[in-house]
Amino acid sequence: MAAPAAVSPLAPASYPDLPGIDGVxxxxxxxxxxxxxxxxxxxxxxxxxxxxxxxxxxxxxxxxxxxxxxxxxxxxxxxxxxxxxxxxxxxxxxxxxxxxxxxxxxxxxxxxxxxxxxxxxxxxxxxxxxxxxxxxxxxxxxxxxxxxxxxxxxxxxxxxxxxxxxxxxxxxxxxxxxxxxxxxxxxxxxxxxxxxxxxxxxxxxxxxxxxxxxxxxxxxxxxxxxxxxxxxxxxxxxxxxxxxxxxxxxxxxxxxxxxxxxxxxxxxxxxxxxxxxxxxxxxxDGEGARKFVQITVAGAASAPAAKKIALSIANSPLVKTAIAGEDANWGRIVMAIGKAGEKAERDRIAIWFGNIRVAHKGLRDPRYNEAEVSKLMREQEIDIHVDLGIGAGEAIVWTCDLTKEYVAINGDYRS
Amino acid sequence: MAAPAAVSPLAPASYPDLPGIDGVxxxxxxxxxxxxxxxxxxxxxxxxxxxxxxxxxxxxxxxxxxxxxxxxxxxxxxxxxxxxxxxxxxxxxxxxxxxxxxxxxxxxxxxxxxxxxxxxxxxxxxxxxxxxxxxxxxxxxxxxxxxxxxxxxxxxxxxxxxxxxxxxxxxxxxxxxxxxxxxxxxxxxxxxxxxxxxxxxxxxxxxxxxxxxxxxxxxxxxxxxxxxxxxxxxxxxxxxxxxxxxxxxxxxxxxxxxxxxxxxxxxxxxxxxxxxxxxxxxxxDGEGARKFVQITVAGAASAPAAKKIALSIANSPLVKTAIAGEDANWGRIVMAIGKAGEKAERDRIAIWFGNIRVAHKGLRDPRYNEAEVSKLMREQEIDIHVDLGIGAGEAIVWTCDLTKEYVAINGDYRS
Incomplete structure (x- = not known):
């Protein structure tokens, strides 16, 4: 068995005071x-x-x-x-x-x-x-x-x-x-x-x-x-x-x-x-997690469509490894939007990392600065925002990155 | 960018002789x-x-x-x-x-x-x-x-x-x-x-x-x-x-x-x-692949149900990391069957690695020998066979394992 992991770097700094609950x-x-x-x-x-x-x-x-x-x-x-x-x-x-x-x-x-x-x-x-x-x-x-x-x-x-x-x-x-x-x-x-x-x-x-x-x-x-x-x-x-x-x-x-x-x-x-x-x-506390990722999908055809697309992004191994690699890889987000199977029009999609828009109207946003995005990707908490531009459906999901530690924890314990 | 990978260990030993095609x-x-x-x-x-x-x-x-x-x-x-x-x-x-x-x-x-x-x-x-x-x-x-x-x-x-x-x-x-x-x-x-x-x-x-x-x-x-x-x-x-x-x-x-x-x-x-x-x-030639995995699902309610379950197993990060770790982890296969959303009855499921039945009627098969299974898991090609025991639907899918090299290839190239 692998050695027990150290406490996740994303753990809260302290526990709250926990009052008793009458009757428990x-x-x-x-x-x-x-x-x-x-x-x-x-x-x-x-x-x-x-x-x-x-x-x-x-x-x-x-x-x-x-x-x-x-x-x-x-x-x-x-x-x-x-x-x-x-x-x-x-x-x-x-x-x-x-x-x-x-x-x-x-x-x-x-x-x-x-x-x-x-x-x-x-x-x-x-x-x-x-x-x-x-x-x-x-x-x-x-x-x-x-x-x-x-x-x-x-x-x-x-x-x-x-x-x-x-x-x-x-x-x-x-x-x-x-x-x-x-x-x-x-x-x-x-x-x-x-x-x-x-x-x-x-x-x-x-x-x-x-x-x-x-x-x-x-x-x-x-x-x-x-x-x-x-x-x-x-x-x-x-x-x-x-x-x-x-x-x-x-x-x-x-x-x-x-x-x-x-x-x-x-x-x-x-x-x-x-x-x-x-x-x-x-x-x-996800296994091997080093980044906490919030994914917001807005402008979808419906709320369930937004959630399906958000989960497709959140579950994509390619998106998750890119985040582990601190890479604002919006091409993989487009890929994950596309594979979700919900309505999307490439030329209306906009994508932000934090407050930086990296893609707009089916194209790389010409104004975005790679150095600024790279700095943002080194943070522990990453916000990804997608606007599909076709409706009012919105959803937020949360996930973590996919690291070598995840594979080690789940694959190495026999060695 | 990471150094180019060596040729996959699963690559064919030689190329076939390729005849010309008239008209091309x-x-x-x-x-x-x-x-x-x-x-x-x-x-x-x-x-x-x-x-x-x-x-x-x-x-x-x-x-x-x-x-x-x-x-x-x-x-x-x-x-x-x-x-x-x-x-x-x-x-x-x-x-x-x-x-x-x-x-x-x-x-x-x-x-x-x-x-x-x-x-x-x-x-x-x-x-x-x-x-x-x-x-x-x-x-x-x-x-x-x-x-x-x-x-x-x-x-x-x-x-x-x-x-x-x-x-x-x-x-x-x-x-x-x-x-x-x-x-x-x-x-x-x-x-x-x-x-x-x-x-x-x-x-x-x-x-x-x-x-x-x-x-x-x-x-x-x-x-x-x-x-x-x-x-x-x-x-x-x-x-x-x-x-x-x-x-x-x-x-x-x-x-x-x-x-x-x-x-x-x-x-x-x-x-x-x-x-x-x-x-x-x-x-x-999947990124980082070290194992070629064939997953057969039989006894499902229908062929599409069998394929959905087979893909759920094939795409499960926990199944794929277990295979990378050479672990015959049938519990994760049960998990992947369960999450597929298709009809399954726990107490009818049987699971084989190669020709070794590891689970049967909702339980660990008491006759399986861990050493024999471990030997089999060290092979380059792994066969997983699931029988759901409820119908005649069957499907086969193929995948590879999920290794640290996959994460490195897809996440490390900025470093």
């Missing part, structure tokens, strides 16, 4: 599922229960815990979330489904909750059976030691190839009463032999019913977790769960039943910002 | 369009004309020569093909269209043919104006020096980042009379700053009408040039032209008007084989 306690433990000398299990407890919403990988071959959560989501209620790193319990057939059920049963027993209100996630090796009995010994201690201020430690326990834990928090108001949101994520790191997962868990004390929560989450991810890409590969285990304890109701926050309730304006904005923050942190 | 003469010259001290222009002359068929990039931003050829193809007749390397004449707006027209006018003048029967292709830098006047000085000499045995030299003149020229030939019979096919290709090499093209030109003395030729070509590329991928990126200039001089008619070959004529059986098979040979040569 966290606990972590070391079950030696795969890793030694580190925590690899995280439990989040909702003593009075929580409303729950979730979005999952679109993979046709999802992991056993993804299938478990999808089947329990219709109940809308959660009492605990149990997550392990080191083994994804994916492509493990009926054995995997059994392990999932066993884990939920153990957590139910330790917490006194029904198994149908235990949510599960696993990240790590694909195709190796998960020994759920490893949860058995530590679960009672996890329940006993759970603390309101354990979110950062919980974020560390779910890391695989992440080089730093990803956490975020935000405040909002509902009906004039302050509510808090806090969450964690682990990245799209994929390493020996099959680590492959984006997991994110978000918690709030806002009193919002599950159906409304689901609608908010489904909309918010479109412009955050569904607008990022590391290498175009999709894990079998991607899971984002949002839990609302409703504890703020005791402080006077009104109970919200519908996503279109106007009193949610502040909460929606805070949730959008928090999910975008976590999504950006995932990109900034 | 080749010529090459050095016009210093971008490269120094090498040929960069190729002319193929059809003294008595030829029927012509073509397929082109699906890019929505095609190059000026692609647009020129597409507009002239309906005429069905060609008198000459003029190709340059060093400049793709792509994303050059109206200037590019003018350069194309000027090049055709010059070639028409030199050959005495109508400009509408001059076919053109360009490969090299995107976004820089092509100075077509550079053709002016050398075209009369190119016409004068054209020779029947010049195909290999012509293949060398159109190379950009290719590490070896790609040629192939085949014999067939039509109505008991021998006909010959021969062709060349240049690869998907894409290097500083924007080389981006797959070009292939195929010639035959068979007397086949343009409409029939077009139907044959359109069908044949599905299992050859449209079943290969280096890095999922599509050039603005991809062009494949097939010219039939009909000279074999003088030796008694019957004139063929329709693609479904039964007398074409031998020709079809020979054309399929030749295009597949050229397509494989393009993959084997």
């Amino acid at each position: 306690r966290f606990s972590t433990g070391a079950a030696a599922i795969r890793y030694k000398n580190r925590t690899d299990v995280m439990l989040a407890l909702f003593d009075d229960g929580a409303e729950v919403a979730g979005v999952f990988t679109k993979s046709k071959c999802p992991s056993a815990p993804v299938e478990w959560c999808q089947a329990r989501l219709s109940g809308g209620r959660a009492r605990a979330l149990l997550v392990n790193s080191g083994n994804a319990n994916a492509f493990t057939g009926k054995t995997g489904a059994k392990a999932t059920k066993f884990a939920a049963t153990l957590a139910a027993k330790a917490t006194g909750a029904p198994a149908s209100q235990i949510f599960l996630a696993s990240t790590g090796v694909i195709g190796e059976p998960l020994d759920a009995s490893k949860f058995e010994g530590i679960l009672p201690k996890l329940v006993k030691n759970a603390r309101a201020d354990g979110l950062l430690e919980a974020a560390k326990a779910i890391m695989t190839t992440d080089t730093y834990p990803k956490v975020a928090t935000a405040k909002a108001e509902i009906g004039g009463v302050e509510v808090t949101i806090a969450g964690m994520a682990k990245g799209a790191g994929m390493i020996a032999p099959d680590m492959a997962t984006m997991l994110s868990f978000v918690f709030t004390d806002a009193p919002i019913a599950a159906a409304a929560l689901q609608a908010l989450l489904g909309k918010s991810v479109r412009k955050s977790f569904n607008a990022i890409t590391i290498d175009s590969d999709t894990s079998t285990s991607d899971t984002l769960l949002l839990f609302a304890t409703g504890a703020a109701a005791a402080r006077g926050a009104p109970e919200i039943a519908a996503a279109n309730d106007r009193r949610l304006a502040s909460f929606k904005a805070a949730l959008d910002g928090l999910l975008l923050d976590l999504a950006h942190q995932v990109v900034k | 003469r080749f010529s090459t010259g050095a016009a210093a369009i971008r490269y120094k001290n090498r040929t960069d222009v190729m002319l193929a002359l059809f003294d008595d004309g030829a029927e012509v068929a073509g397929v082109f990039t699906k890019s929505k931003c095609p190059s000026a020569p692609v647009e020129w050829c597409q507009a002239r193809l309906s005429g069905g007749r060609a008198r000459a093909l003029l190709v340059n390397s060093g400049n793709a004449n792509a994303f050059t707006g109206k200037t590019g269209a003018k350069a194309t027209k000027f090049a055709a006018t010059l070639a028409a003048k030199a050959t005495g043919a109508p400009a509408s029967q001059i076919f053109l292709a360009s490969t090299g830098v995107i976004g820089e104006p092509l100075d077509a006047s550079k053709f002016e000085g050398i075209l009369p000499k190119l016409v004068k020096n054209a020779r029947a045995d010049g195909l290999l030299e012509a293949a060398k003149a159109i190379m950009t980042t290719d590490t070896y020229p790609k040629v192939a030939t085949a014999k067939a019979e039509i109505g008991g009379v021998e006909v010959t096919i021969a062709g060349m290709a240049k690869g998907a090499g894409m290097i500083a700053p924007d080389m981006a093209t797959m070009l292939s030109f195929v010639f035959t003395d068979a007397p086949i009408a343009a409409a029939a030729l077009q139907a044959l070509l359109g069908k044949s590329v599905r299992k050859s040039f449209n079943a290969i991928t280096i890095d999922s990126d599509t050039s603005t200039s991809d062009t494949l032209l097939l010219f039939a001089t009909g000279a074999a008619a003088a030796r008694g070959a019957p004139e063929i008007a329709a693609a479904n004529d039964r007398r074409l059986a031998s020709f079809k098979a020979a054309l399929d084989g030749l295009l597949l040979d050229l397509a494989h040569q393009v993959v084997k």
